[in-house]
Amino acid sequence: MTVLDSVLVALTALRANLLRSILTTLGIVIGVASVIILVAVGNGAAGEVNRQISALGTNMLVVFPDAMRVMGRSSGAGTALPLSESDLTAVRDKIPGVVGVSGQLDESAAVVRGNLNWTTAISGVHPDYTSVRDWPVSEGREITAQDVQTAARVALIGPTVARQLFPGENPVGAEIRIKNVPFQIVGLLSVKGQSAMGRDQDDVMLIPITTARNRVVGKSDVQVDQVGRIYVKLDDQTDMKTAQDDIETLLRQRRKSGPNSEDTFSVRNLAEFMRARTEVLSTMSYLLGATSAISLIVGGIGIMNIMLVSVTERTREIGLRMAVGGRQRDIMRQFLVEAVTLCLFGGLIGVALGIGIAWLIAHFASWPVDVSLGVIGSAMGAAAITGIVFGFFPARRAAGLNPIDALRSE
Amino acid sequence: MNPVPEGRHVSNGTIIQARDVVKLYKIGEQELRALDGVSLEIEAGDFVAIMGASGSGKSTMMNLIGGLDTPTTGRLFIDGGDISQLDADGLAELRNRTIGFVFQQFNLLPRTPALQQVMLPLLYAHPRPADMEAEARRRLEQVGLGNRMEHLPRQLSGGQQQRVAIARALANNPKILLADEPTGALDSRTSEEIMLLFADLNRQGITVVLVTHEADIAAWARRRITFRDGKVISDERQAPRVREAAQ
Numbered sequence: 001m002t003v004l005d006s007v008l009v010a011l012t013a014l015r016a017n018l019l020r021s022i023l024t025t026l027g028i029v030i031g032v033a034s035v036i037i038l039v040a041v042g043n044g045a046a047g048e049v050n051r052q053i054s055a056l057g058t059n060m061l062v063v064f065p066d067a068m069r070v071m072g073r074s075s076g077a078g079t080a081l082p083l084s085e086s087d088l089t090a091v092r093d094k095i096p097g098v099v100g101v102s103g104q105l106d107e108s109a110a111v112v113r114g115n116l117n118w119t120t121a122i123s124g125v126h127p128d129y130t131s132v133r134d135w136p137v138s139e140g141r142e143i144t145a146q147d148v149q150t151a152a153r154v155a156l157i158g159p160t161v162a163r164q165l166f167p168g169e170n171p172v173g174a175e176i177r178i179k180n181v182p183f184q185i186v187g188l189l190s191v192k193g194q195s196a197m198g199r200d201q202d203d204v205m206l207i208p209i210t211t212a213r214n215r216v217v218g219k220s221d222v223q224v225d226q227v228g229r230i231y232v233k234l235d236d237q238t239d240m241k242t243a244q245d246d247i248e249t250l251l252r253q254r255r256k257s258g259p260n261s262e263d264t265f266s267v268r269n270l271a272e273f274m275r276a277r278t279e280v281l282s283t284m285s286y287l288l289g290a291t292s293a294i295s296l297i298v299g300g301i302g303i304m305n306i307m308l309v310s311v312t313e314r315t316r317e318i319g320l321r322m323a324v325g326g327r328q329r330d331i332m333r334q335f336l337v338e339a340v341t342l343c344l345f346g347g348l349i350g351v352a353l354g355i356g357i358a359w360l361i362a363h364f365a366s367w368p369v370d371v372s373l374g375v376i377g378s379a380m381g382a383a384a385i386t387g388i389v390f391g392f393f394p395a396r397r398a399a400g401l402n403p404i405d406a407l408r409s410e
Numbered sequence: 411m412n413p414v415p416e417g418r419h420v421s422n423g424t425i426i427q428a429r430d431v432v433k434l435y436k437i438g439e440q441e442l443r444a445l446d447g448v449s450l451e452i453e454a455g456d457f458v459a460i461m462g463a464s465g466s467g468k469s470t471m472m473n474l475i476g477g478l479d480t481p482t483t484g485r486l487f488i489d490g491g492d493i494s495q496l497d498a499d500g501l502a503e504l505r506n507r508t509i510g511f512v513f514q515q516f517n518l519l520p521r522t523p524a525l526q527q528v529m530l531p532l533l534y535a536h537p538r539p540a541d542m543e544a545e546a547r548r549r550l551e552q553v554g555l556g557n558r559m560e561h562l563p564r565q566l567s568g569g570q571q572q573r574v575a576i577a578r579a580l581a582n583n584p585k586i587l588l589a590d591e592p593t594g595a596l597d598s599r600t601s602e603e604i605m606l607l608f609a610d611l612n613r614q615g616i617t618v619v620l621v622t623h624e625a626d627i628a629a630w631a632r633r634r635i636t637f638r639d640g641k642v643i644s645d646e647r648q649a650p651r652v653r654e655a656a657q
Contacts, residue, residue: 001533016521320517323478324578325506325534327499403478407517 001330003337010338013310014345024306025346027299028386032350032379033357034292039375040358042285044368049278052193053271060132061244063091063230063251064266081255081264085225088126090254095246097238100128103209103227107217111157111165111205112177118164122178122205124212124228130156130189132233140172140187143208151210156187158202181215183207240269289375296382299346300390307339307394318398319406332399339391340384347383351376424487425585425617426452426475431484433470433640444470446640447484452619452633454585457612457650459620459628462637469590471637472621476511476588477504489585506534510579514591516571518563524550524574525559531581549577553607569600576607586617593627605630609650626651 014021065083083103092101105124110117123129127145130136137156147154155176162171171185192201213222234243244267251265311318318331355371362369433445445467452458462468473479474486477493480501485494489508496504505511510531518527528546532539539545550559553573563571572592579587589608593601609630612618622628629651636644 005533012521316517317519320519321530321534322502323476323505323511323517324531325502325582327502327534329499330502330534404473407478407513 001326001334003333006334006337007341009334010341013314013338014342017310020306021342021345024302025299025342025349027302028296028343028346028383029299029350029353031293031296031299031386032347032383033354034295035289035379035382036351036354036371036375037357037361038292039285039289040354040369040371041361041367042282042288043370043372043375044362046278046282046285047370048368049274049281053274053278059234059236059238059240060270061232061234061240061247062268062270063087063232063247064268065229066264066266082223082226083228083230083265084223085227087251087254088227088230090250091230091232091247094250095232095234095243097234097243098232099235100132100233102126102129102132102231103229104129104231105209105212105217105222105226105228107212109178109216111161113165113174116165118161120158120161120203120205122207122212122216124209124216125206126209126227128233129206129231132231135192136190137187138190139170140185142187143206148208148210151214152208153181153183153211153215154186154208155183156189156206157185158189158204159191160200160203161205162188178205178207178216240272244269293382296386300343300386303339303342303387304390304394306342307335307391308397310338311335311394311398314398315401315406315409318401319403319409322401322403323407328399331401332395335395335398336388336391339395340387343383343387343391344380347380350383351379354379423453424451425454425489426450426619427487428471428474429485429487431471431474431481431486433467433474433479434482443640445474445481448640448642450635450642450645452617454617455612455615456633457609457618457620457631458633458635459622459631460635460637461621461623461625461628463623466637467640468621468637470640472588472590472619475586475619476509477501502534503536506531506536507582508585510576510582510584510587512572512575512579512587512589512592514594516563516568516575516595518571518574518578520563523560523562524555524566524577527563527574528577528581530578535582546577546581549580550574552580553577567600568596569603572596572600572604573607576604576611580611580616584616586619587611588619588621590621591623592620593622593624601627609652 063083065081085103088101088103092098102125107122107124108119109122110119111122125143127143127148130142140156143154143156146152157171165171165176166174172188174185176183176185189202189204189206194200207216209227213224213226232243232247234240247267248263252263255264321331358369358371361367428448428450431445431448432443435442435444448467448471460468460471470479474481475488477488477496478501480496481494485492487493488504493501493504519530525543525546528549529542532542532545547556547559550556553576555570555573555577558566558570558574563574566574587608592608593604596604605627608618608620618631620627620631628634629648631648632650633645633647635642
């Protein structure tokens with residue numbers, strides 16, 4: 001009896017009790033489908049974060065001013081020594097491998113156009129900003145060095161702001177007001193999408209950092225050469241860790257902080273940070289997948305139950321097969337193959353169902369999903385193993401039957 | 411007990427030889443002596459009827475000859491080999507190659523066409539014949555069912571079903587055909603047809619051992635062995651019944 005023969009016998013037997021076979025394999029169907037869906041959703045989320053990492057700009061470090069500690073209590077960010085234009089210049093000039101730097105001074109304010117208004121995040125930036133963050137304009141021009149020098153009242157707006165204030169119109173060239181100061185829109189930023197934290201990164205407006213200091217951020221809140229945070233872009237040859245250490249050393253020197261005193265700033269590699277998040281996400285999704293694999297065990301118990309019933313029902317057939325020369329291992333293999341066939345059949349339906357539901361989730365809930373071949377393979381493998389494990393006991397019982405008793409049974 | 415030298419082959423003319431065969435069954439505390447020291451020899455090509463009331467030991471003898479079970483003590487030679495000490499796989503091979511079983515209840519697989527039924531012993535053979543289907547067709551034609559190859563058991567009459575079972579028993583070209591009450595589920599006219607088929611197969615050289623409690627079925631055999639209480643009480647040759655003139 002070859003394996004192929006066993007499969008054919010198994011298919012005949014399973015077809016003979018079609019409804020029962022389908023009901024029995026339902027546990028496997030659900031188990032496999034849920035493994036695939038959960039891992040697909042988890043991987044989709046991780047993949048989305050990865051896309052955001054590349055959107056964030058690789059080879060980029062961000063210097064944040066830290067909170068000042070008063071009597072051990074931490075005040076808000078930037079309450080310590082703020083970062084200044086001279087810090088920015090020092091980083092640009094003294095750190096090897098720097099290809100661009102830009103400050104980002106944030107303020108939230110309402111932007112008014114005629115009778116429309118929209119509150120958005122307004123950032124004062126340097127000319128390098130859009131290149132440092134890999135964020136070109138899709139229309140119009142960038143902010144120039146001259147704009148910064150002259151504190152020009154020009155602005156770049158994100159697609160979300162454009163949609164709110166200029167529905168169906170081209171905003172480039174139009175005039176808007178921030179805190180009653182008129183600005184001319186010179187460019188429209190390209191779409192960047194959601195951040196890893198779910199923030200809409202297109203809901204922004206960029207203006208020259210000098211203009212931000214003079215006109216937008218309240219005078220009492222800002223020092224004359226304050227730059228907020230500093231984005232640093234490095235070339236591909238530069239080791240990020242070395243650059244990070246270099247910047248830390250440089251800023252410590254400039255702030256004359258001793259080796260034991262607390263830093264009043266921090267240098268972060270955002271891509272690295274998000275990569276760690278991705279790992280957590282995908283670990284989570286595999287954990288969830290593993291949890292749903294528990295339903296495979298439940299399904300396997302169902303399979304075992306029905307296989308035991310099948311052995312009892314087909315005792316005579318087993319006896320006959322033994323009488324015509326079937327060895328114990330032939331009988332054993334036949335029932336094992338039957339259990340595995342049942343599980344693989346359920347697994348196939350589960351894969352189809354899982355892919356279908358994952359597609360529906362992607363389509364209707366707009367979640368990113370990623371059905372990987374690896375997961376399909378391991379889900380099918382798990383289904384087959386379930387069949388072997390839970391088919392073993394019934395198969396051994398069948399193989400251990402005494403042929404005389406089996407032939408005589410009713 | 412009769413000592414038999416280890417590995418000694420019985421004479422060429424003898425295909426079944428039992429030496430002091432005892433079979434004990436334990437039912438709870440009680441011991442049942444199903445066979446109580448049976449010694450007999452059956453010649454190759456003979457047609458033997460084993461008779462006896464139920465509980466006489468005739469079915470147990472048949473199970474032992476068929477390799478479905480092994481004796482508790484004593485020796486049993488089938489086709490020259492001692493099967494008393496064979497393990498499960500060895501017995502399976504014996505059943506596959508040397509023995510063909512025919513049962514009272516036919517024991518056909520439901521939902522399986524006749525051709526596949528007959529192929530079943532071939533599937534378990536080592537090595538398998540090159541063209542199993544052709545072999546199975548030939549056997550079905552041999553029993554007169556050449557035009558019923560694709561029929562399911564429920565589409566066949568009782569006699570036809572038993573013919574399929576006989577074709578299955580013949581599939582691996584066995585030396586011994588063991589039939590346990592083969593006509594027990596059939597009417598008398600069909601029984602006669604089946605017995606004619608056995609007689610015919612016996613004429614072609616196959617050893618037929620028939621277990622029955624019906625005297626007119628046993629009448630087809632050339633030798634009649636009667637069991638009672640696990641012992642052979644009579645063993646006689648007889649002129650076999652032949653096809654009756656009126657059909």
